[in-house]
Amino acid sequence: MKIDVLTLFPEMFESPLGHSILKRAQDAGLVEINFTNIRDFAEGQYRKVDDKPYGGGPGMVMMPGPVFDAVEHAKNKSSEPARLILLTPQGKKFDQKLAAELSNEKHLILISGRYEGFDERIRTSLGAEQVSMGDFVLSGGELAAMVIIDCVVRLLPGALGDEDSAADDSFSDGLLEYPQYTRPEDFRGMKVPDILLSGDHKKIAQWRKDQSIERTKNNRPDLL
Numbered sequence: 034m035k036i037d038v039l040t041l042f043p044e045m046f047e048s049p050l051g052h053s054i055l056k057r058a059q060d061a062g063l064v065e066i067n068f069t070n071i072r073d074f075a076e077g078q079y080r081k082v083d084d085k086p087y088g089g090g091p092g093m094v095m096m097p098g099p100v101f102d103a104v105e106h107a108k109n110k111s112s113e114p115a116r117l118i119l120l121t122p123q124g125k126k127f128d129q130k131l132a133a134e135l136s137n138e139k140h141l142i143l144i145s146g147r148y149e150g151f152d153e154r155i156r157t158s159l160g161a162e163q164v165s166m167g168d169f170v171l172s173g174g175e176l177a178a179m180v181i182i183d184c185v186v187r188l189l190p191g192a193l194g195d196e197d198s199a200a201d202d203s204f205s206d207g208l209l210e211y212p213q214y215t216r217p218e219d220f221r222g223m224k225v226p227d228i229l230l231s232g233d234h235k236k237i238a239q240w241r242k243d244q245s246i247e248r249t250k251n252n253r254p255d256l257l
């Protein structure tokens with residue numbers, strides 16, 4: 034898989050992509066992540082990428098020219114058709130289902146914006162899917178792009194040490210994950226449930242299912 038990130042701040046991604054699962058997946062060649070600095074496509078002495086909104090109002094708006102040019106540049110880097118995603122609080126909410134869908138793509142282009150938002154022509158003419166992290170406003174789309182990269186890459190076959198470990202994740206079956214325990218068996222008087230020590234795999238599976246349902250009912254009834 035190839036992921037291209039279009040951003041004004043590529044250096045923000047260095048640490049999150051440089052550790053653990055994301056680093057291993059890149060080292061193993063499961064994913065190639067490249068950055069395009071939108072400012073490289075800005076014109077003029079000051080390489081301006083934003084300007085005041087027509088009609089007045091606070092803040093600055095990202096100009097269409099540099100974003101369109103950066104997208105064309107990223108598209109031309111791969112012969113595979115790219116799935117184009119614009120990070121914005123106005124998009125559809127990102128979830129595990131969309132992460133799974135994106136993990137089957139060969140080429141993703143993620144566009145991270147800054148300032149008050151994008152010129153409307155970027156939204157309407159670029160043919161990008163608009164995706165949001167939730168009903169809140171971030172300072173820019175970079176953290177949102179990192180969330181997508183993290184969720185998608187860990188789903189690539191071979192990215193996790195244990196092939197099965199994504200299968201039991203919360204949301205993978207529409208429910209929250211069941212409670213997990215590890216050593217010690219007794220921690221400050223708090224004991225691991227007997228059933229998990231029983232060795233009866235059928236009973237354990239049923240207990241986990243029941244716990245998942247119970248937890249989802251209590252914490253996220255909207256998922257049921």
Ligand code: ADE
Pocket residue numbers: 120121122164165166167168169170171172173174177
């Ligand atoms: N940019 C700013 N806020 C955002 C959000 N909630 N999701 C995606 N991109 C954003």
